[in-house]
Amino acid sequence: MAKYDALREEACAANLEIPRLSLAILTWGNVSAFDPALGVFAIKPSGLEYPQLTPDSMVVVDLDGKVVEGSLRPSSDTKTHQVLYREFDGIRGVCHTHSPHAVAWAQARRSIPCLGTTHADQTAGEVPCTAMISAEALAKDYELGTGELIVGTFKGRKPLEVPMVIVAGHGPFTWGKGAMAAVQYAAALEELAKMAILTYQVNPASAPLPEYVMRKHYERKHGKAAYYGQVK
């Protein structure tokens, strides 16, 4: 049991950030933490309210979707997490929420243009919106198909440089180098989704941020010569 303790603790702590950061009401969001050495991830159990969550209640699942440890049923979105861990090199946390402004872009089926530095601090370009899942993919395996839809959208993109996506008609998925990073990207995405809506209210003809500002902001936080944050 001790084998997965750290992973379950990381997943639990990150799930508790969802209500604290106002990213979902009721039970509408989940985070997982992945350990590539162990080949498993720990994820929120399905349908439980956040105050009920404990590290012990997290469900440990392998990359074939088999429950390795835990007595509860894992999140209904588990297979989507699974596909992302299998396909996106280097990610160790995935988060899915129904935060309202990110969902608005998903329901409008639009990518979020990079309108300012708040956005560029997360990713140097648009937050892509997937196509609507096809009836065929949905019929075969909905959650697996959602994962594959995201992966298809990321052809030519580097997942760690664009740590977020909008799934058409559905909502946001975010990821990062850990579960806490994933949920913080979910908070950042909700905020920039909100700012983008407000920006177009002020000026419907608002232009994207110039490429040179976008690149600078991204690089000062994430580039090789980054000088944001503390030296690790």
Added chain:
Amino acid sequence: MAKYDALREEACAANLEIPRLSLAILTWGNVSAFDPALGVFAIKPSGLEYPQLTPDSMVVVDLDGKVVEGSLRPSSDTKTHQVLYREFDGIRGVCHTHSPHAVAWAQARRSIPCLGTTHADQTAGEVPCTAMISAEALAKDYELGTGELIVGTFKGRKPLEVPMVIVAGHGPFTWGKGAMAAVQYAAALEELAKMAILTYQVNPASAPLPEYVMRKHYERKHGKAAYYGQVK
């Protein structure tokens, strides 16, 4: 007195969720809990603020609107609850709030289209808006008439599959298999009402969710082979 203890406790706990979930300011919302075996429901007393509520302050009313137990006057909306319990098979909780985004759709007199999976997780189609109550129905008995207006709107709909309605010019009513389910549907309705407004701000031509996605999301949570949540 012990006879109605559980019902009064259920109603009180669900009413306390209204301010906790930010569904109403001041005294603007009420929930009731129904026991079909006893033929009565417990409801919030009229005009009391939420912090004052205790199980003992709940008012127990029968399906003819007679107060069976309790020293306070029941919610002014009591007769609407009464009609819903009489007409909608299987419901055991009703909630009414003035949450702002749901009220906006009510005041705009529009049904809320199903634009995404957050909505489809609650009901597989629009949240219907009633017609405006007629002067005749209002003159006869306003609250009874409001209940009948809802029932009329639900001809051909299954109340447990569409657990929410928008009353034109007024606001939302929701219901479910218990009082807590009813208030959680009220929270879900407020959130999807908000998301729908934001969606049209992003793209005024946003299309409803395809039928196959809508059906899938509803079924995975509420269908016979549902796999959301834990096995009960």
Added chain:
Amino acid sequence: MAKYDALREEACAANLEIPRLSLAILTWGNVSAFDPALGVFAIKPSGLEYPQLTPDSMVVVDLDGKVVEGSLRPSSDTKTHQVLYREFDGIRGVCHTHSPHAVAWAQARRSIPCLGTTHADQTAGEVPCTAMISAEALAKDYELGTGELIVGTFKGRKPLEVPMVIVAGHGPFTWGKGAMAAVQYAAALEELAKMAILTYQVNPASAPLPEYVMRKHYERKHGKAAYYGQVK
């Protein structure tokens, strides 16, 4: 000193509701409590933050604007309160805030139409917006002039039936049978101002509530045969 204790306590408790109900940030709102028998009102001191307020810090002022008790300077809006107490029969509390949605209507210089029952529960018609204060009235005495502007707008209206106004370019004033009623009307006004903006977002052609529904809702709460709330 004991003479004004109750009044200062009432005013202090009502002022503390302003931040609790999210009606103003920083120091941007004030409430007063009036005692017609004593001919004085107690009001928030100017520029103090809410957590600093105590009953002792309230300033007692008479209807000529003379400070009767208290060592601090009264709210800069004191003369507006004074005019309202002098001119509006039966009111014993006045509240002024800069709550954002009510201010939006003020800055847009528009009366708020009665679009639904949430509004009709407060007043059976529009919330009137004053004209912009004239340069002459402003030069003479700005705060007194603001009071007179409100009084002029209420020619033909009964203040206790329309317990709220929007001052053009400025913000809301509300009043009632006590200081707590005044601040609760301020909360109600902010909520219905928000709902009205959202309603027009859903449907820019939204129509006002029919007169018969408006009248019914107002009467069931405030009329002679009111049945909302408890028997006093």
Added chain:
Amino acid sequence: MAKYDALREEACAANLEIPRLSLAILTWGNVSAFDPALGVFAIKPSGLEYPQLTPDSMVVVDLDGKVVEGSLRPSSDTKTHQVLYREFDGIRGVCHTHSPHAVAWAQARRSIPCLGTTHADQTAGEVPCTAMISAEALAKDYELGTGELIVGTFKGRKPLEVPMVIVAGHGPFTWGKGAMAAVQYAAALEELAKMAILTYQVNPASAPLPEYVMRKHYERKHGKAAYYGQVK
């Protein structure tokens, strides 16, 4: 060490206001406190979350950008603060946030017109928006260039009479006679940015506040004969 204690305490207390006033999520805002006699300012360390901040963690920097005291890396925006202290006479606090409504105006690249008294209470005219930073200035030194862009925008304006600016594509900077004043102006700016968006939703043709009202409100709070607040 005791030399900078007061400054570090002032800076820390003001930084803690950022999350308390909901001006930034995660780590997205910073405040500094300046002592002209000592020629240094204390500023938030880069990338730290607010609950981690202590007076000891503040970084003390001189007007050439040299760290004088502190073991952590200062905010990535430090050079912008530095330019403002060097160029704007009399300011002793600077605040930068990514509050969403102020950012919306920045991303829309529009100055905020003075639409009402809430705005005029802060400054008697528009909140100016800078031009977009040039590729040249950015390449030379981005944060220094941002400071110079602000200074250029303020040619002909008095910084203590217009204590706020919108940097195009980026977000708000505010300043004042101390760090706490700077962060309170950031809260005021976010609120008036929000009110302005809402005002145009109510009436897209809303006109600015007449000059005589604007001037009066500013003067009653900040003029020589100001009567807002307590006598100091």
